[in-house]
Amino acid sequence: MKIAIISDIHGNLEALRSTLRDIEKRNVDKIICIGDTIAKGVHPSECIKLVRENCEIVLQGNCDRAFSKQYENVDELTEEFRERVVWNHSLISQEDRQYLLDLPFSYEFYMSGSLVRLFHATPTSYNSVVINEDKIEDKLKMFYPSENTLSDKIADVIIYGHIHHQYMSKLYNKTIINVGSVGNPFEDIRNSKKDSNVLEITKSNYLIIEGEYGSKEYNSEILFQFVKVPYDIEAELKDEELNIEKESYRDELKNGIYRDMEKINENFKRLGIDINKL
Numbered sequence: 001m002k003i004a005i006i007s008d009i010h011g012n013l014e015a016l017r018s019t020l021r022d023i024e025k026r027n028v029d030k031i032i033c034i035g036d037t038i039a040k041g042v043h044p045s046e047c048i049k050l051v052r053e054n055c056e057i058v059l060q061g062n063c064d065r066a067f068s069k070q071y072e073n074v075d076e077l078t079e080e081f082r083e084r085v086v087w088n089h090s091l092i093s094q095e096d097r098q099y100l101l102d103l104p105f106s107y108e109f110y111m112s113g114s115l116v117r118l119f120h121a122t123p124t125s126y127n128s129v130v131i132n133e134d135k136i137e138d139k140l141k142m143f144y145p146s147e148n149t150l151s152d153k154i155a156d157v158i159i160y161g162h163i164h165h166q167y168m169s170k171l172y173n174k175t176i177i178n179v180g181s182v183g184n185p186f187e188d189i190r191n192s193k194k195d196s197n198v199l200e201i202t203k204s205n206y207l208i209i210e211g212e213y214g215s216k217e218y219n220s221e222i223l224f225q226f227v228k229v230p231y232d233i234e235a236e237l238k239d240e241e242l243n244i245e246k247e248s249y250r251d252e253l254k255n256g257i258y259r260d261m262e263k264i265n266e267n268f269k270r271l272g273i274d275i276n277k278l
């Protein structure tokens with residue numbers, strides 16, 4: 001069985017359409033979305049509709065939650081966040097919001113003997129950030145069960161999204177995979193003097209996992225395939241006048257530069273890595 005795993009569409013309808021077309025031509029049996037269908041682009045409702053039509057399993061991401069829920073006291077939010085909440089609420093229906101709020105936190109299945117577990121960010125949180133460069137003990141924690149996981153077993157393969165940055169890494173007998181982002185891929189480290197082609201970053205990312213679905217026996221092969229799909233970025237940006245965050249959205253889509261590099265720099269500082277020296 002071939003399963004496509006997509007994540008972090010973030011309201012980018014053009015990217016989602018191109019990704020679904022690509023998935024269709026690869027004879028995939030089912031599609032799973034691991035969260036953050038909305039927030040950033042101006043077509044979140046259309047993206048929710050396509051996700052509902054095409055994905056067998058859909059998980060909840062931090063943005064699905066943060067921009068669907070009703071805040072008791074909006075005055076307590078920072079002005080910037082409040083603006084984003086009000087704007088995002090205006091783009092989706094009450095039914096869309098309820099749909100996103102009801103989504104599950106995680107999912108898991110066996111494939112060719114391996115227990116494969118999926119969640120948006122970490123097994124315990126919607127928001128925490130774990131990157132490839134993190135310490136081995138923090139990456140190992142990603143395999144442990146939590147009260148949010150379907151079973152209490154230690155997983156063999158972890159598949160997550162949230163950081164918008166595709167990678168796969170082996171930790172002894174364990175495999176950790178980030179599927180990247182369909183609608184908002186970017187790089188953690190950017191250096192204008194040393195970067196190669198920016199188009200290496202801006203394609204939509206997703207993963208195909210292939211193997212004997214549901215099998216606990218170690219007698220069949222398992223495959224992981226990263227796919228990068230070009231899409232019409234200008235077409236996606238044609239409605240950008242509707243976007244209250246149009247400058248940062250354009251920069252992310254066209255240049256793969258995250259809107260809040262300070263936040264990313266913090267992750268590297270915490271690890272003792274000076275990104276200016278890389």
Ligand SMILES: [Mn+2]
Nearest residue numbers: 036061062162
């Ligand atoms: Mn996220």
